Amino acid sequence: MDALLPRPRTVVAPGAVHVPGWLSTEDQRRLVEACREWATGPVPMRHTRLPRGGVMSVRTVCLGWHWKPYAYTRTADDVNGARVAPFPAWLTEWGRRALADAYEDPAAGVGYAPDTALINFYDAAAKMGMHQDKDERSSAPVVSLTVGDSCVFRFGNTETRTRPWTDVELASGDLFVFGGESRWAYHGVPKVHPGTAPATLDLTGRLNLTLRETGLPS
């Protein structure tokens, strides 16, 4: 839903920026359509199995590189062994534009070369515990895009998974970037707000994409 007053761009921590309503309605629709395709294969979206036997409550599919705890590979050896779908050039462009806009610096996106995207689908009950994105060897920023239901995104600190943290409401179309001093900060999603997706998206649940540079040899 469009807010009566535009929600402002907010610097949550050094290098961590929330840009509400960054994606147009058309771009949100395009992203949902693309995610529907990617969810079907070559590697189907699934609940990631954790080494200790649990499964994540979100469902995930990856582009470029496949992530499973706690490494990137080209093939999804814990799913069907297939090579993941390629990382599309248009998402690289979105990533570069995202950095320029988040950091209000046209140079900030120059040379950004994300080579993996993790696409997480949250149903009404899904959450993500506090963690660092630390399987990448590159310290380039993570670009996070949300479409569908809004959620509470908890952005913490680089030292511990506990407080201090800031709870940010991420709504459909919002951009969140964490780089620089915040690149290795703990973060998580304690709650999704079911039924809050814009009706025009025809989406039940929340999709989040994180674009990252793995730093791995291509």
Ligand SMILES: O=C(O)CCC(=O)C(=O)O
């Ligand atoms: O869903 C989100 O907003 C965050 C996802 C996330 O932290 C991750 O995929 O590592």
Ligand SMILES: [Fe+2]
């Ligand atoms: Fe993460």
